[in-house]
Amino acid sequence: MDQIEVPAYILASYSTMLHTLGSFRGYEEIPHDKKWLVVHGTQEWYDLYSPERIQELADFFDCYTKAPNEWESTPRVRATVLPYNQPALTNIPFEEPFWPHRQTKTKRLFLNSEGRLTEIQPKEPGQSSYQADFAPIWQRGSDSGEIQFSFTFPHRTTILGSSRAIIYVETKTGPDMDVYVHLRKADRTGKLLEHVNIPLKDLGVASAEEVPLTNPMKYFGPHGILRASYRDVAEEISKPHWKTLSHRRRLPVNVGEAMRLEIEIWPTGMLFEAGEQLVMKISGHFMGPAEFEALQGTFPVRNEGEHTVSWGGASASYLEIPTVKIGDDL
Incomplete structure (x- = not known):
């Protein structure tokens, strides 16, 4: 480039x-x-x-x-x-010709034992496990083998850019781990929302419920994906807001050890009103809709057994999100 x-x-x-x-x-x-x-x-x-x-x-x-x-x-x-x-x-x-926005502020949210994301780091350690070898059946955003944590915004907030999850994950069976992180938006009641990718009038339907649940038609939110053995970073081509994996060497995955993983999450732009929720989901499989309905349930999974996510104490797992105020348009 x-x-x-x-x-x-x-x-x-x-x-x-x-x-x-x-x-x-x-x-x-x-x-x-x-x-x-x-x-x-x-x-x-x-x-x-x-x-x-x-x-x-x-x-x-x-x-x-x-x-x-x-x-x-x-x-x-x-x-x-x-x-x-x-x-x-x-x-x-943007007033300046840069991406991401120059006035972006990073907000850090910690995982805790109540299934919440909080701005205060929990002192007491905790864990939560998911069945990492579970293959999604329908890819409708609600498959088994997923754990989630949520944060309720006290005031209007815009997330714009790339997020990052730093989480401690352990496998008891090995020999490697594929870890997926997914960010969703939920309303004030906790209902997960979807963005329809094409205006309803051009699809010829009256409601979002009539739109097929496929990736071209609906957007859930951004993903982050990491195979633990390929976590080595190429610092020379990385950015402060995005670490690029080197693919030059494979690092060991130690069975029974909580490993610190940095998982980059794709860029997004999401607006949250006061009371609306950000939901962070973690699993061993891709959590977005399939490209086409015929592909639902065909997603391959290469994990084995359970994965355990730790938080609090020395193993503080957290999510970093980019927030920005960009004028009166919002």
Whole structure:
């Protein structure tokens, strides 16, 4: 990416698992300032072929292949934030051409024995276990073999960017661990919410319940995935907000030992009103919807037995989330 010299127009999606991280990292790593990032609030194909996007692309290409126009006055970064139970808030301009936002503040939330996330580190140690070799049957966001922790926001809060989970996990059977972390939004009653990726009117349906529960159609929230033996980090290409795995060597996984794992969680934009909840789920399998309904229940799982997550004391497990205030648009 650091060898790209031509202007760049980059679209980024929270929900397209194959392309999410590459789009954001690509924008960060292109070394010049003639680059634009647009984060859309829909499935990527819907946005890419929309009349608005086609016109913008034409303006972009015209500027650099025909004659200068007004394109370069376009904000370098336009973000999207998802309220989930309301339409997405789109085209939120950054005052500076950087991703993530320069005024991002990291909020640390600790796991505790009550199934909560708290800003106060618990003194007493605790544990919770899940069946790590459980294979999801329906991939509808409520399969077995998952544990969860929740935090209730006391005031309106926006999460924008990449999160990170630092958790102590133990396997009693080995020889390796695949650990998944998933962030969800819940309403004031604790009901998990979903973001519909394509407007209902364009799908020809009247309600979200009629929309198929597949990844192109619905977005639950961002994931983090780590195979414990591949936790070695390439510091030379990492960012403060995102550690890049080196894949140069495999590190040992010690059976019966609580191992400290740093799990990077994909970028997202989520708006929480006072009283709404952030839910952190941990398991041994992918917790989002399948790409297509025919693939439900086919997700492979390579874990064995139970995994145990520890918190409190010397093994303080916690979640770091990026919060930001970005103007009156919210």
